Amino acid sequence: MSASAAVSGDRRRRVAALIRKETSQIVRDPSSLIIAVILPLTLLFLFGYGVSFDARRIEIGLVIEDPTPETGSFTSSLTSSSLFSTRTARDRRSFENDLVAGHIDGIVVLAAGFSAQAERGDRAPIQVIVDGSDPNKATLVRNYLQGIWANWLEQEAVTRGEHLSVPISVEQRVWFNPEVSSHHYLVPGSIAIILMLIGSLLTALVVAREWERGTMEALLATPVGIGELMAGKLIPYFILGMLTMALATGTALFLFGVPFRGSFAILTLMSAVFLTTALGQGLLISTVTRNQLVAAQATLISAFLPSFFLSGFVFEIAGMPLPLQIVSYAVPARYFVAVLQTLFLAGDVWSVIWPNLAGMSLIAAVYLGLTALTTKTRLD
Amino acid sequence: MFVRIWPLFVKELLANWRDKANRYVLLFAPIIQLLIFSFAATQEVKNVPLAVLDEDRTVLTRELISRFEGSPQFSQVIRLNGVTEIASVIDARIAPAVLHIGSDFSRRLSAGQPAQIQLLLDGRRSNAAQIIHGYASEIVDRLNGELVQLGRLKGPPSVVVARTWFNPNSDTLWSTVPGLFAVLITVVGMMVSGLSVARERELGSFQQLLVSPLTSTEILIGKALSALAIAMTQGIIVMLIAMYGLGIPMEGSMMLLVAAMIVFLMSVIGIGLFISSLSDTQQQAIIGVFMFLAPAILLSGYATPVANMPDWLQTVTLANPIRHFVVISKGVFLKDLPIDVIASHLWPLALIAGVTLSAAAWLFRHKIA
Amino acid sequence: MSETLVRLEGVSKRFGSAPLAVAEVTTTIVGGGITALAGPDGAGKTTLLRLMLGLLKSDAGKLTVCDLDPISHAHRLREVVAYMPQRFGLYEDLTVFENLRLYADLRGVAEQQRAETFERLLTLTGLAAFQSRLAGALSGGMKQKLGLACALVRAPRLLLLDEPSVGVDPISRRDLWRLIRVLAGEGIGIVWSTAYLDEAERCERVLLMNDGKLMYEGVPSELTKRMAGRTFHVRNAGEQRRAVLAVAAKRTGVIDAVIQGSNVRIVMAEGAATPSPEEFSKDSGVDIVAVSPRFEDAFINLLGSKSPAVSRLARASDNFRTTEPVIVAKDLTRRYGSFTAADRISFSIGKGEIFGLLGPNGAGKSTTFKMLCGLLRPTSGEARVAGLDVVAQTSAARNRLGYMAQKFSLYGDLSARQNLDFFAGVYGLTGAQRHDAVKRVTEAFGLGRYLDTNAGTIPAGYKQRLALACAIMHEPPVLFLDEPTSGVDPLTRREFWAHINALVAGGVTVMVTTHFLDEAEYCDRIALVYRGRVIATGSPDDLKSSVRTQALPDPTLEDAFIALVEADDRTVAA
Incomplete structure (x- = not known):
């Protein structure tokens, strides 16, 4: 056996020993399993059930100052919609208080003389008042009401045997998500946030723990090299992270009923690269902090919050000021969110996969490189 | 009794202030977060x-x-x-x-x-x-x-005229900042109270407190009041920045908002002290704080409306103090929310505060013995 | 004969802007014996060990270990040098065997040698029966042995041990010592860092450090010999021993004075005349006898302090008059599930007594201690302090006791003054009362210059004073001390006890737990706690004489401790 073969054999054995050690620790220490299983499931349930842009019921106060057959037919088209829950009154004042109190989402007013004006073809106004304290919902409510109104016009036209008199109408077709369910993109997006948090938290805490308990000093006093130490940490938590990913994906598909249109092979590959960035970031945090408390805080601030806010998972990157948009390019979850939404809803779209894969790989390389640079086999 | 609580109160404030890192975090983190997150938390689609x-x-x-x-x-x-x-x-x-x-x-x-x-x-x-x-x-x-x-075509007999109340320009900042305000003071209140007991336990000074004549209730009150003072100061700074820096209107009464803030913070601090007295180390406390904050923020109506959640989950959110305060905060800032509506959200907060503070006091006594 | 394993030439190391942690150390360490690296906490022992191992890089000087440069040849060095860090470097959630296997893999122990190596190490350490137990579930002494076994999986040329005996009871300490002797006999070079000077005394060579500087290197007895003719016992001081100590401390020519049972041990300055008994006491029974010097005497001499500490603590007005016992434990019992941590513990302590609670780790002494100062509720039995029931009259009882924890447990981010103000306030002192109390302790303990410094950053000796100051500001009649001087240097320890003696002279009753048997010598009475029961009570001299045999004519307190515990083991086994 040549000398170099003996050296590489030793190295392999050391890495294997570290992995075996780490695995026993994972199995015996409930906190790793809590972070890898309970935390992601809890968060996925929260995101799945708690975060949704889809209005389930819109409370509307309908004011009809002067009931006529026209207002009657408008009322019935509003009440027949399952989305709206409508209350009717003659006077707008009571509804105005309800709008302030947040009990209703909007007021529709058909003023006195509505029918007469409409009769004359005089563009009778249907007044819609929405609650701007949630502009997103206000926009949706207005859009929905506009849709109801357009349908009503069409019906009216048909009953009168006329053509619809709106010159240009917009027909909406939503690709990949015809049900227009925000769950279908929020759940895959949340997987990225969760995996980022889990991956970085796991490694950040376990490496910091070795420093705190003094075992790192004992390890460093053995012939273990930097690369071996890093591999000994990354490999077991990579496997654990991939299991978490599988668990989260399964939950998304079977519990939340999100479709999956891409291929699992690509999902696995992309998850692997993303997980590497997360583990790399955790490793970097713990090498710098060497303290579990600081590591946990640093992880929440540098991994969780940016992933939540700047990944485009709930919030619109394009709507942010330019500096934040630029920062978002350094957030690995930004790339993975795009990939996950595409793989789940659209399929293997290579024009989405390649650039995002490149972005994630670059960040992973930077983190691991920095970790290798900052990890020393010394204490100072 | 007050004679003994006062030094404890002063000590807590000093301890938070004299730790350099902690001082900077308390001074600047909420302001920076306010500025970053209020612009980042946008659902506005533009460009x-x-x-x-x-x-x-x-x-x-x-x-x-x-x-x-x-x-x-x-x-x-x-x-x-x-x-x-x-x-x-x-x-x-x-x-x-x-x-x-x-x-x-x-x-x-x-x-x-x-x-x-x-x-x-x-x-x-x-x-x-x-x-x-x-x-x-x-x-x-x-x-x-x-x-x-132009007479090219016959128009529809009616048109929709939409008006947006409380936020005529549909400025997202107007809606995110009052929500964020609620979230930020929650985080400050939780961090200060959630770590306080665990930190003393870890450093060993808690035993020193326990052998002093201070009763566990006095320790609890001292810690709760100091956390309240810190979070209130933060909250008022954030509120003023929101009004004068970011131009968020204050339609309702500022004093009313400040008063509601006290009740809200007591409920948050109660939870924080409860978590803290459960934990032996700061590490456990911070995980506990995160395990509370993540769901509480997500289910507060801050990111997406509570009304969009399944009914059973909406019921669960009634126990979430942030949910109530988001309504109050948005309401007072943007709508001049009437007092009876505010009251309907205040009593659950007072209830949560009462339950969690007594639970923390109970736990204090029992963890000691 | 013995090869030179470590060569240091002017090695220095500094952390940040602090003073040098290791200052221009030049020495050599040879194989085939135990070299003690002795000195108080913060002397630079750990830093020096880490430098030798290449875990830290020196700022100046030349350093070779086994003819290798620790930084550039770190890898090769770590194959021939074994190291046991302070907390043993064990994985608590791995079993004994898994820990051993891990280190065998990391150190590249060949497969065919393993079975034999493991068996030898497990037998040597007595861990063979516990192979599948989690390291976290081992006792302190067993952890330490396992840590040693892990360091030794591949026979090293040099073994570095960083304070292996800290926090370990006397019995485990003795076992460890035997084990290391065996290894030294096999020709391994051993460096043993320790703050216990009695341990250093037993080594072949000693490197004595203080404030980063090497104070002495060589054979311990050489240094001890310099003290010949200068060490005495003031015998039969008995009841007056604390008064004798105070007198001795003030007398010129006395450089050290400590209490040992009913005797006071004094060390004279070089050339000073032999003192006469009359100088210390009018009592005719008091006698002065020359005794053989100890290494610690030499160390105190080396540090060159003029005279032992004199407490400036003014005699507090004794406002607590009683003839009743001040601390009473009556059938104190604490159970955790089916485990009984303290089993019907009873004793009573009179006013002005120093009472020591001793025992191996996990024997129940801290459980007992905590029940008495109200930190733990007893399952049954009664605890009374200064006439008050600790459980029923908690707050009132606490007002009458002062407490000082083992670990520095004041607020590190608050200044010394703020700490004093806080504790004064908590004990109900307000306004002028508080002002006076703070002023009194500041003067007594000489805290003036550090009043506005953060408590966490003041020197260790002053931290110790500040902690004691905070504990006694409200002039409690009872003082609880939990391992008060573990890890502090001998001078600080003497000063601390001078203050305690002054308090006791003023009528304060003291209860103390300790691992440090020199400290136990200061006690009037000791209770030895083992397996949750008090197995012996009596004065230090009583305990010593209870184990005196022909083979052991002059037992130390440590001998007594071990013998009593072993005797109890035999009764339980029988």
Whole structure:
């Protein structure tokens, strides 16, 4: 056996020993399993059930100052919609208080003389008042009401045997998500946030723990090299992270009923690269902090919050000021969110996969490189 | 009793202030977070590219497209040359929407017939898609109005006139900042109270306190009041920045908001002290704080409305103090929420505060013994 | 004969802007014996060990270990040098065997040698029966042995041990010592860092450090010899021993004075005349006898302090008059599930007594201690302090006791003054009362110059004073001390006890737990706690004489401790 073969054999054995050690620790220490299983499931349930842009019921106060057959037919088209829950009154004042109190989402007013004006073809106004304290919902409510109104016009036209008199109408077709369910993109997006948090938290805490308990000093006093130490940490938590990913994906598909249109092979590959960035970031945090408390805080601030806010998972990157948009390019979850939404809803779209894969790989390389640079086999 | 609580109160404030890192975190973190997150937490869709496939190519379609181009919501218009390009533009996320104008568009309009244009949207972000649809409808509606006035066509017998109350310009900042305000003071209150006991336990000074004549209730009161003082100071600073720095209106009474803040913070601090007295180390405390904060913030109505959640979950959120305070905060800032509505959200907060503080006091005594 | 394993030439190391942690140390360490690296906490022992191992890089000087440069040849060095860090470097959630296997893999122990190596190490350490137990579930002494076994999986040329005996009871300490002797006999070079000077005394060579500087290197007895003729016992001081100590401390020519049972041990300055008994006491029974010097005497001498500490603590007004016992434990019992941590513990302590609670780790002494100062509720039995029931009259009882924890447990981010103000306030002192109390302790303990410095950053000796100051500001009649001087240097320890003696002279009753048997010598009475029961009570001299045999004519307190515990083991086994 040549000398170099003996050296590489030793190295392999050391890495294997570290992995075996780490695995026993994972199995015996409930906190790793809590972070890898309970935390992601809890968060996925929260995101799945708690975060949704889809209005389930819109409370509307309908004011009809002067009931006529026209207002009657408008009322019935509003009440027949399952989305709206409508209350009717003659006077707008009571509804105005309800709008302030947040009990209703909007007021529709058909003023006195509505029918007469409409009769004359005089563009009778249907007044819609929405609650701007949630502009997103206000926009949706207005859009929905506009849709109801357009349908009503069409019906009216048909009953009168006329053509619809709106010159240009917009027909909406939503690709990949015809049900227009925000769950279908929020759940895959949340997987990225969760995996980022889990991956970085796991490694950040376990490496910091070795420093705190003094075992790192004992390890460093053995012939273990930097690369071996890093591999000994990354490999077991990579496997654990991939299991978490599988668990989260399964939950998304079977519990939340999100479709999956891409291929699992690509999902696995992309998850692997993303997980590497997360583990790399955790490793970097713990090498710098060497303290579990600081590591946990640093992880929440540098991994969780940016992933939540700047990944485009709930919030619109394009709507942010330019500096934040630029920062978002350094957030690995930004790339993975795009990939996950595409793989789940659209399929293997290579024009989405390649650039995002490149972005994630670059960040992973930077983190691991920095970790290798900052990890020393010394204490100072 | 007060004689003994006062030194404890002063000590807590000093301990938070004299730790340099802690001082900077307390001073600047909420302000920086306010500035970053209020701009980041936007659901506003703007500056998005729009792809257009114009198969008609007439004066009228050019006019229509130029309206889209001129709209502040769309950053640029990408012109497509054929139906085959539509899929690639949407698939690759080059544009979230494609406007497809058929070749008979102008012909139908000149014949006095209604014409349809198709808006193809990327459902991978269905919320943005619907908002873009809203923008498009508005642009088209305005054009419709003009066409009718020009007498080219007969208009619809009625029109929708929409007004947005409380936030006439639909400024997202107006809605995110009051919500964020609630979240930020929660985080400060939780961090200060959640770590306080655990930190003393870890450093060993807690035993020193326990052998002193201070009773566990006195320790609890001292810690709760100091956390309240810190979080209130933070809250008032954040509130003033929101009003004078970010221009958020204060429609209701500021004093009322401050009063509600006290009740709210007591409920948060109660939870924080409860977590803290459960934990032996700061490490456990911070995990406990996170395990509370993550769900509590997500289920507060801060990011997405509570009304969109399943009914059972809406019931669960009644126990979430942040949910109540988000309503109060938004209400006072933007709407001058009437006092009876505020009261209906205050008593649950007072109840939560009462339950958690007594639980923490109970735990204090029992962990000691 | 013995090869030179470590060569240091002017090695220095500094952390940040602090003073040098290791200051220009030049020495050599040879194989085939135990070299003690002795000195108080913060002397630079750990830093020096880490430098030798290449875990830290020196700022100046030349350093070779086994003819290798620790930084550039770190890898090769770590194959021939074994190291046991302070907390043993064990994985608590791995079993004994898994820990051993891990280090065998990391150190590249060949497969065919393993079975034999493991068996030898497990037998040597007595861990063979516990192979599948989690390291976290081992006792302190067993952990330490396992840590040693892990360091030794591949026979090293040099073994570095960083304070292996800290926090370990006397019995485990003795076992460890035997084990290391065996290894030294096999020709391994051993460096043993320790703050216990009695341990250093037993080594072949000693490197004595203080404030980063090497104070002495060589054979311990050489240094001890210099003290010949200068060490005495003031015998039969008995009841007056604390008064004798106070006198001795003030007398010129006395450089050290400590209490040992009913005797006071004094060390004279070089050339000073032999003192006469009359100088210390009018009592005719008091006698002065020359005794053989100890290494610690030499160390104190080396540090060159003029005279032992004199407490400036003014005699507090004794406002607590009683003839009743001040601390009473009556059938104190604490159970955790089926485990009884303290089993019907009873004793009573009179006013002005120093009472020591001793025992191996986990024997129940801290459980007992905590029940008495109200930190732990007893399952049954009664605890009374200064006439008050600790459980029923908690707050009132606590007002009458002062407490000082083992670990520095004041607020490190608050200044010394703020700490004093806080504790004064908590004990109900307000306004002028508080002002006076703070002023009194500041003067007594000489805290003036550090009043506005953060408590966490003041020197260790002053931290110790500040902690005691905070504990006694409200002039409690009872003082609880939990391992008060573990890890502090001998001078600080003497000063601390001078203050305690002054308090006791003023009528304060003291209860103390300790691992440090020198400290136990200061006690009037000791209770030895083992397996949750008090197995012996009596004065230090009583305990010593109870184990005196022909083979052991002059037992130390440590001998007594071990013998009593072993005797109890035999009764339980029988």
